[in-house]
Amino acid sequence: MTAPKYALKPVSLSAFTLNPGLTRRSAFARGAELLTLAALGTAAARSIRTVRAADAPSGPFGAPFGASSAKPRIGVFCFTWAGSGGEVASEMKRLNPSVTVTRIERAKPYPEEYTPTTEEAKREKAAAEFPELRPMPVSPKDFDVVVIGHPVWGGNLPRPLFTFLREHAEEFRGRRVLHYAMHGGSGLGDTDEDMRALLPGVPFRGVAFYGWGGLRDRDAVGIWMKQEGLL
């Protein structure tokens, strides 16, 4: 499979430990310093290339929702640390109020500060942990379309997504599955590969939105939703 052109090499976690003092809140304030990366990410988010060719739809996966009279139940399950993935989920809900947004949260919250969070993420990843999650009121089986929102951490899915996808893997069968990756330059990284390993045999499509310091291109969310028939 050819990687999409925008995709940079996955960024190692160590590349994201150079910001002492950064917190969930100040992550948003750092935006101005990163305009070059933002432009890159914005272009990526706007580009159809963010959907990988290998996951191009065929058969029922590609059937437009408009073709059926029943309105699909759309569930967005979002893990977000700094909030940009939550902004995407809110925008989805604003554009399509029928969307149900549910937050994926680790039972033991991550630290507030950036560097301790990267250290915790690195530790969890090295130990291949499946951290316990807070209970959720709904699950993928309650929806026709399941959208997973997550940041890219060290080029991969954050470990809470490993727990979520493993626990609910069987519920994804027969459903339309999408994921959106929030990133600070690496695009999807290896998150498609992680999804594929956790949901074997389940077709899905991924899109990347630039989110370092907050979601930059809100319009890209609506464009993507239209492309995927979610509007």
Ligand SMILES: Cc1cc2nc3c(=O)[nH]c(=O)nc-3n(C[C@H](O)[C@H](O)[C@H](O)COP(=O)(O)O)c2cc1C
């Ligand atoms: C622990 C950690 C690791 C990260 N690793 C990456 C990475 O590998 N590649 C990347 O592009 N961005 C990386 N970032 C930046 C975030 O993916 C990016 O800011 C994203 O928009 C955050 O999503 P959120 O606001 O929903 O938490 C990392 C951030 C953190 C906190």
